[in-house]
Amino acid sequence: MTSVNKKYKSQQKTTNPIHPKSLIFLITLITLISLFPVTNLHSQTTSPCPEIKNERADKVYDKAIRAFRQRNYSETIRQLNDVIYIEPDYADAYFVLGLIYIKERRMNLKAAKENFINVIKLCPDYDIYAYYHLARITYGAQEYDKAYDYISIFLEDIDKIRTDEDYDEAVRIQDFAKFYEKMLKNPVPFNPKPVPGISTEYDEYLPIISPDNEMALFTRKIKIPPRKDDITPRMSFKERFMYSYRQDDEFNRGQIMPFPFNRHDNEGGATLTIDNRLLFYTLCKYTKDMRYYNCDICYSEFKNGVWTEIQSVGNNVNLSNAWDSQPSITSDGKTLYFVSDREGGYGGYDIYRTHKDNKDEWSIPVNLGTVINTRGNEKSPFIHTDSQTLYFSSDGLMGLGGYDIFYSKFKENGSWSEPENIGYPINSYDDDVGFFVSTDGHYGYFASNKFAGFGGWDLYSFDLYEEARPEKVLFVKGKINDENNTGYKNTHVELKNIESKGITKIPVDSVTGKYVAAVLFRNDYIMTVKRKGYVQESKYISRIDPRFTTPENLFVELKPIKVGKSYRLNDVYFDFNSYELKPESKILVEEFFLFLNENPTLKVSIQGHTDNIGNDNDNLVLSENRAKAVYEYLVSLGVDIKRVDYKGFGESKPIDTNTTKAGRALNRRTEFVIVKK
Incomplete structure (x- = not known):
C-alpha cells in the first residue's frame, strides 16, 4: 500500500473533471481482494467498535468469505445477510456487502449506500473507506452536500488512505461537490427563447449576429430532394452557410450565402467586423493524404455589393498539421482570436490570438496562456465588441458538464482575469459551446436541441444577468449626407472622450459616406464630423442616454460654409x-x-x-x-x-x-x- 503524506490542495483546474451524470466512475478503482483482505475484517480496525462474541455469526461470516474468494457473489450476499440476521451489529458484514453491491454485475448503489451507512452508525471509526464509498455514491446521485461531508471525513486521516489515486479522486470529489452545491443552490436567471425567423423546422447552429444587430450568419441543415436517376430515392440533408437580415425587429427566414460560399461541405462558424464588410469563418477540406478534414480560417470582403473570393488568413495562422478554426474578431478588426491544436499548447485545443500589422498581414499567433488555457480543451472563443470580454468553453476548468461556458476580462496590465463560470442553468451537464453576447450586453445567444423550439437545433436568446455582461459599448453607425454631393474623400469623424480628451478617429467610406465605430462607453463623448469648407457637426453623447444603450444610427447632414x-x-x-x-x-x-x-x-x-x-x-x-x-x-x-x-x-x-x-x-x-x- 502506498502511504499518502501530501497535503490537500484545492485545484481549480483539472484534466479529469468528474461528471455526476455518469456513475461509471463508481466501479473503476475497487479491487476488493487486493485492497481488503477478507478475513475477519473487524479484527483489522484499531478503532473502538462493538465487540462481537457470537461464534455462530463468525462461522457464517467465514463461509461468506470463502464464497467471495470463489467469486460466488450471490452466495456471499446470502451468507452475509444470514450473519446480519444472527448478529445485527456485525459491521464487517455490512462493509463487505457494500463493497459487493458496488462491484457486482448488477450494481445496486442504493443497497451499497444503506450498508455503508449501517457501518458508520455501528462504528464511525470502523474504516475511512466507508466514507469514501458513501461520498462517491452520493456524488453520483447529485447529493453534493452529503458527498462533501463524507469525503471531508475521509480526507481528515490522510495516513489511512491506501493509494495516491484514492487521494487524488477524493480531492476532486471534494472540490467538485463543493462547486456543484454552490452552483445548484445559486442558479442564475435563464429564460431561453427561440429566435423567430432564423429558427425553423430544420437544424440551425453555429450562429453569430453582427455587432450592429442587423445581420445573422448561421449554418442550416436543409433537405436535398433525391435525384430522378437514384435507384433507391431517399431524402438527404446538406449543410448550408446562411444569412438573414432583421426586418421589423425580427430576422427573416434567411437565404443561402451566395458565391463564393457553400462550395464545400464543411464551412461556417463566422465572425464579422463592426461594419459587416469583412467576414472570417472556418473552412474544412478533406485531405486525401492525411485522411481527415483539415480546418483553416479564411476571409472574404464585401465590395461593390458582392463578396470577394475566399482567401486564407495566411500561413502564420493556418498550419498544415494543425486544426485552426472558430475565429472571433475584435471591434477594430485588428485582433483575431481562434482555436488550434497546434504543438506548443497547454492542452488539446487552446485559444490563440493574432494581430494584423500595417501591411495587413497576420502575426504569428500567441497562446492566451494558462489563465485561459488548461491541460484540457478550450473552444468557441467569442471576443465581445468591447474587445475586452472573452467568452469561451472549456472542459479543463471546473464545470458542470463536459464543456462549460466561462468569461474573462482583459486587464489594463495585459493579463486576463481568472475565468468565471457563467453559472447554472446556463451551463448544464451536457456540452455547452458556441455562446455569444449582443453588443449591448443584454442578451446571450446559443444554439441547442435541448429545448422545445421549432425543431431540432435552434438559435436561442435570453436575458444575460448583470454580472456576466461585458463592458458597456458605445456603438454608432450612420451615413453622412453632403449637400453638394461631392463625395466624402476628406471627411473625418471623431469621438472625443469627455474625461480623458482622447480622440478616436472613425473611418468614413469615401464613396458612400458611411461610418461605424465601437468604443468603451465609460464616459460621455462628443462626436464631431469635419470637412474643410463645411460647417462641422458636433453631437453630445451621454452615457445615460437610453438611445445609446443599443447600436444607434446617427445620420449627419454636412453643409458648406x-x-x-x-x-x-x-x-x-x-x-x-x-x-x-x-x-x-x-x-x-x-x-x-x-x-x-x-x-x-x-x-x-x-x-x-x-x-x-x-x-x-x-x-x-x-x-x-x-x-x-x-x-x-x-x-x-x-x-x-x-x-x-x-x-x-x-x-x-x-x-x-x-x-x-x-x-x-x-x-x-x-x-x-x-x-x-
Missing part, C-alpha cells in the same frame, strides 16, 4: 427659464470654439430662439440672454470680440410647429449665422 446662412449649435441646452450654460452645453461651445480657430477668417453671429410658451417679451429677453451666454463663453475661451456678436429673436422665427412637444423642442435652439467668410 455660406455667408448669410444659419446653422444650429447642436445640443446647447438650458434649464427651464434659465440662461446659464449647462456643463455639457459648455463642452459643445468649446467644440465650436475649435471650429472657429480652424477657420480664422470667419465672423459669426450667435442667435437665440424660443418656443411660444410664455410672454412674448419675456421670451425675447430670455433668447437674448441665452445667445449672450454662448457669446461670453466663446470670448472667455479666446475668440476675438470682433469675430462674434449675438442677438435674441424670442419666438419670432420658428422652424417647426409650436402645437407639438417635438416641434417646440426644435424651436428652442441656439444658432449661428456666417457674417463673413
Whole structure:
C-alpha cells in the first residue's frame, strides 16, 4: 500500500473533471481482494467498535468469505445477510456487502449506500473507506452536500488512505461537490427563447449576429430532394452557410450565402467586423493524404455589393498539421482570436490570438496562456465588441458538464482575469459551446436541441444577468449626407472622450459616406464630423442616454460654409427659464470654439430662439440672454470680440410647429449665422 503524506490542495483546474451524470466512475478503482483482505475484517480496525462474541455469526461470516474468494457473489450476499440476521451489529458484514453491491454485475448503489451507512452508525471509526464509498455514491446521485461531508471525513486521516489515486479522486470529489452545491443552490436567471425567423423546422447552429444587430450568419441543415436517376430515392440533408437580415425587429427566414460560399461541405462558424464588410469563418477540406478534414480560417470582403473570393488568413495562422478554426474578431478588426491544436499548447485545443500589422498581414499567433488555457480543451472563443470580454468553453476548468461556458476580462496590465463560470442553468451537464453576447450586453445567444423550439437545433436568446455582461459599448453607425454631393474623400469623424480628451478617429467610406465605430462607453463623448469648407457637426453623447444603450444610427447632414446662412449649435441646452450654460452645453461651445480657430477668417453671429410658451417679451429677453451666454463663453475661451456678436429673436422665427412637444423642442435652439467668410 502506498502511504499518502501530501497535503490537500484545492485545484481549480483539472484534466479529469468528474461528471455526476455518469456513475461509471463508481466501479473503476475497487479491487476488493487486493485492497481488503477478507478475513475477519473487524479484527483489522484499531478503532473502538462493538465487540462481537457470537461464534455462530463468525462461522457464517467465514463461509461468506470463502464464497467471495470463489467469486460466488450471490452466495456471499446470502451468507452475509444470514450473519446480519444472527448478529445485527456485525459491521464487517455490512462493509463487505457494500463493497459487493458496488462491484457486482448488477450494481445496486442504493443497497451499497444503506450498508455503508449501517457501518458508520455501528462504528464511525470502523474504516475511512466507508466514507469514501458513501461520498462517491452520493456524488453520483447529485447529493453534493452529503458527498462533501463524507469525503471531508475521509480526507481528515490522510495516513489511512491506501493509494495516491484514492487521494487524488477524493480531492476532486471534494472540490467538485463543493462547486456543484454552490452552483445548484445559486442558479442564475435563464429564460431561453427561440429566435423567430432564423429558427425553423430544420437544424440551425453555429450562429453569430453582427455587432450592429442587423445581420445573422448561421449554418442550416436543409433537405436535398433525391435525384430522378437514384435507384433507391431517399431524402438527404446538406449543410448550408446562411444569412438573414432583421426586418421589423425580427430576422427573416434567411437565404443561402451566395458565391463564393457553400462550395464545400464543411464551412461556417463566422465572425464579422463592426461594419459587416469583412467576414472570417472556418473552412474544412478533406485531405486525401492525411485522411481527415483539415480546418483553416479564411476571409472574404464585401465590395461593390458582392463578396470577394475566399482567401486564407495566411500561413502564420493556418498550419498544415494543425486544426485552426472558430475565429472571433475584435471591434477594430485588428485582433483575431481562434482555436488550434497546434504543438506548443497547454492542452488539446487552446485559444490563440493574432494581430494584423500595417501591411495587413497576420502575426504569428500567441497562446492566451494558462489563465485561459488548461491541460484540457478550450473552444468557441467569442471576443465581445468591447474587445475586452472573452467568452469561451472549456472542459479543463471546473464545470458542470463536459464543456462549460466561462468569461474573462482583459486587464489594463495585459493579463486576463481568472475565468468565471457563467453559472447554472446556463451551463448544464451536457456540452455547452458556441455562446455569444449582443453588443449591448443584454442578451446571450446559443444554439441547442435541448429545448422545445421549432425543431431540432435552434438559435436561442435570453436575458444575460448583470454580472456576466461585458463592458458597456458605445456603438454608432450612420451615413453622412453632403449637400453638394461631392463625395466624402476628406471627411473625418471623431469621438472625443469627455474625461480623458482622447480622440478616436472613425473611418468614413469615401464613396458612400458611411461610418461605424465601437468604443468603451465609460464616459460621455462628443462626436464631431469635419470637412474643410463645411460647417462641422458636433453631437453630445451621454452615457445615460437610453438611445445609446443599443447600436444607434446617427445620420449627419454636412453643409458648406455660406455667408448669410444659419446653422444650429447642436445640443446647447438650458434649464427651464434659465440662461446659464449647462456643463455639457459648455463642452459643445468649446467644440465650436475649435471650429472657429480652424477657420480664422470667419465672423459669426450667435442667435437665440424660443418656443411660444410664455410672454412674448419675456421670451425675447430670455433668447437674448441665452445667445449672450454662448457669446461670453466663446470670448472667455479666446475668440476675438470682433469675430462674434449675438442677438435674441424670442419666438419670432420658428422652424417647426409650436402645437407639438417635438416641434417646440426644435424651436428652442441656439444658432449661428456666417457674417463673413
